[in-house]
Amino acid sequence: MNKSFYVTTPIYYVNGLPHIGHAYTTIAADCLARHKRQRGFDVYFLTGTDEHGQKILKAAEEKGLTPLAFVDQIIPRFKEAWKKLEISYDDFIRTTEPRHIQAVQYFLQKLLDQGDLYLGQYKGLYCVPCEVFWTEKQAVGGLCPDCHRSVEVIKESNYFFQLSKYQDWLLKYIEEHPDFIAPESRRNEVLSFLKENKLEDLCISRPQARMSWGIPLPFSPDHVTYVWFDALINYLSALGFPKDEEKLNKFWPSVVHLMAKDILRQHTVFWPIMLKAVGLNPPNKIFAHGWWQVGEEKMSKSRGNVVNPLDLIDEFGIDVCRYFLLREVPFGLDGVFSKDALIKRFNGDLANDLGNLVYRTLTMDEKYFDSKIPLLHEESLDAFARQELLPKIKNIPCKIDEALERLDFITALESIWGLIGAANKYIEVTKPWNLKKENKIKELENFIAILIEVLRVIARELLPFMPQTASKITAQIGSEHVKKGDPLFPRIVEEKK
RNA sequence: CGCGGGGUGGAGCAGCCUGGUAGCUCGCGAGGCUCAUAACCUUGAGGUCGGCCGUUCAAAUCGGUCCCCCGCAACCA
Numbered sequence: 001m002n003k004s005f006y007v008t009t010p011i012y013y014v015n016g017l018p019h020i021g022h023a024y025t026t027i028a029a030d031c032l033a034r035h036k037r038q039r040g041f042d043v044y045f046l047t048g049t050d051e052h053g054q055k056i057l058k059a060a061e062e063k064g065l066t067p068l069a070f071v072d073q074i075i076p077r078f079k080e081a082w083k084k085l086e087i088s089y090d091d092f093i094r095t096t097e098p099r100h101i102q103a104v105q106y107f108l109q110k111l112l113d114q115g116d117l118y119l120g121q122y123k124g125l126y127c128v129p130c131e132v133f134w135t136e137k138q139a140v141g142g143l144c145p146d147c148h149r150s151v152e153v154i155k156e157s158n159y160f161f162q163l164s165k166y167q168d169w170l171l172k173y174i175e176e177h178p179d180f181i182a183p184e185s186r187r188n189e190v191l192s193f194l195k196e197n198k199l200e201d202l203c204i205s206r207p208q209a210r211m212s213w214g215i216p217l218p219f220s221p222d223h224v225t226y227v228w229f230d231a232l233i234n235y236l237s238a239l240g241f242p243k244d245e246e247k248l249n250k251f252w253p254s255v256v257h258l259m260a261k262d263i264l265r266q267h268t269v270f271w272p273i274m275l276k277a278v279g280l281n282p283p284n285k286i287f288a289h290g291w292w293q294v295g296e297e298k299m300s301k302s303r304g305n306v307v308n309p310l311d312l313i314d315e316f317g318i319d320v321c322r323y324f325l326l327r328e329v330p331f332g333l334d335g336v337f338s339k340d341a342l343i344k345r346f347n348g349d350l351a352n353d354l355g356n357l358v359y360r361t362l363t364m365d366e367k368y369f370d371s372k373i374p375l376l377h378e379e380s381l382d383a384f385a386r387q388e389l390l391p392k393i394k395n396i397p398c399k400i401d402e403a404l405e406r407l408d409f410i411t412a413l414e415s416i417w418g419l420i421g422a423a424n425k426y427i428e429v430t431k432p433w434n435l436k437k438e439n440k441i442k443e444l445e446n447f448i449a450i451l452i453e454v455l456r457v458i459a460r461e462l463l464p465f466m467p468q469t470a471s472k473i474t475a476q477i478g479s480e481h482v483k484k485g486d487p488l489f490p491r492i493v494e495e496k497k
Numbered sequence: 498c499g500c501g502g503g504g505u506g507g508a509g510c511a512g513c514c515u516g517g518u519a520g521c522u523c524g525c526g527a528g529g530c531u532c533a534u535a536a537c538c539u540u541g542a543g544g545u546c547g548g549c550c551g552u553u554c555a556a557a558u559c560g561g562u563c564c565c566c567c568g569c570a571a572c573c574a
Contacts (some may be wrong), residue, residue, distance in 0.1 A: 135573095
């Protein structure tokens with residue numbers, strides 16, 4: 001049986017349209033999924049949408065729609081975006097689907113039955129017009145931070161989940177599993193949080209009367225499930241929890257959860273404890289990546305500086321966007337997005353290094369051998385090819401495996417670009433135009449043959465990162481004859497102003 | 498003294514754990530080559546490694562202290 005690999009994005013909250021942050025997480029997950037498939041793993045790649053909660057209800061009311069009608073209208077926009085980005089997900093889960101609702105209700109019932117839930121009083125500062133609870137620190141001077149009207153103390157009866165019961169277990173687990181939470185700075189953040197605070201019990205319900213848009217508690221018609229409790233379970237319901245034991249055993253817990261850093265705590269504190277409570281292992285890895293900033297500010301809808309990923313694709317193509325997002329900034333750190341930076345990457349890495357290497361190689365093969373691909377004779381290769389090209393060709397897959405294990409997309413890509421650089425240098429060192437003049441056909445044949453082999457390796461290893469480009473290169477090379485087309489990445493010449 | 502991350506040539510980063518010629522990418526200067534998308538290859542200029550004090554034969558790297566920037570500080574997705 002093949003090894004299995006499960007990768008998830010968060011389920012995106014659909015009170016808005018997909019933006020570059022959503023695309024970033026999803027592209028990263030897609031890259032990992034494609035890579036593992038290529039290496040022979042059985043892969044399950046899950047994405048989806050989070051459709052319950054206060055904000056959805058409000059957004060729907062503003063549009064005069066029922067919540068379900070509202071989300072039904074948004075979901076296609078996400079699916080279209082992922083289709084356009086050629087995201088190779090295996091499953092798209094919606095929290096309004098029966099399979100998910102059943103899983104959540106089973107989960108809740110089990111917790112209740114084993115005594116992990118209790119009915120208590122939720123007390124909080126509530127802003128009635130905004131319909132939002134605030135903490136004491138947030139509501140400075142008893143005022144709502146949003147609308148600046150005064151908040152009221154509200155008490156309501158709700159169900160609670162006793163997190164603190166599992167706190168010591170979680171702390172120990174994180175300490176004993178250094179790779180569980182990444183990057184390390186985030187891991188430290190969670191550790192210090194757990195060491196310095198006693199976990200409060202998590203309020204996992206909302207009164208149906210105040211907030212109706214959620215999954216009903218199976219044991220209380222007066223309550224619906226708190227959205228986060230509902231949402232996290234999606235990672236299990238997509239595996240057929242609790243019924244499909246075969247699928248569950250196959251893919252759990254060999255999972256990597258990807259997300260932006262703002263939802264780290266829910267995934268590293270609530271989620272492992274929830275799993276522990278129902279007798280499942282924590283996920284293998286939880287990775288929180290950074291935010292993209294436009295100019296100086298964090299990208300957000302309210303600031304109106306959102307970069308629409310679909311517009312970018314129209315302008316530059318899928319692969320260029322994928323390459324830029326994965327190559328420009330270490331996964332885990334914040335980055336600054338700008339078109340200038342993207343164009344720089346395009347011209348430098350893609351046009352000059354990769355595109356030009358492919359094009360000049362194909363041109364030479366066309367000129368010297370009428371596009372026929374000569375046979376490679378490894379034993380008679382020159383010193384440079386043996387020392388600089390062959391070892392790289394051999395090592396790249398392993399280097400990429402290691403790098404992607406750490407979600408280090410940059411190092412993985414750099415290993416490919418190391419080969420591209422060596423090949424460009426090889427052409428310079430070998431001076432094939434001289435070989436041609438001197439009629440050294442054998443040498444010339446081997447020279448072209450090894451370069452084409454290099455292109456094959458590049459195309460193969462680039463596939464998870466730039467699927468379209470990889471197929472284009474493969475198609476250009478063919479098996480016996482090359483088919484030189486247009487340059488892969490025509491240089492972008494910026495207009496003078 | 499809440500916890501954590503960071504301040505390295507014009508820009509963005511690596512190096513720091515395991516002290517000993519400060520490295521990479523981009524940009525800029527010069528040269529080479531012509532198969533190629535003014536691309537490619539070689540080479541040069543440019544750094545008090547945030548400030549100060551200390552340990553040491555020797556500190557970007559260890560210790561102390563100060564300054565500045567950025568995260569986290571929970572039930573809001």
